Amino acid sequence: MKISCENEFCVYQKQGSCILKNLQLDIQGNCLDCIYINIEEDVLIALKEKVLNDLENRFNN
Numbered sequence: 057m058k059i060s061c062e063n064e065f066c067v068y069q070k071q072g073s074c075i076l077k078n079l080q081l082d083i084q085g086n087c088l089d090c091i092y093i094n095i096e097e098d099v100l101i102a103l104k105e106k107v108l109n110d111l112e113n114r115f116n117n
Contacts, residue, residue: 066090 059074068076068089080088095103 061087063087063090065092067093 059076059079060072061069061074062072063069066074066087068074068079068091074087076089082088
């Protein structure tokens with residue numbers, strides 16, 4: 057059974073689905089098996105700046 061997942065920061069999410077065969081959810085439906093990837097702060101800052109610049113360019117054209 058394929059489980060839909062939109063958490064791009066979880067290592068188990070691939071192409072919008074969870075790749076685990078057995079996953080556990082808490083009472084609220086949150087995944088207990090989620091493992092977040094670490095993004096270095098300088099990489100995150102650079103990516104944010106790029107996205108903001110792209111957005112500004114899109115709206116200024």
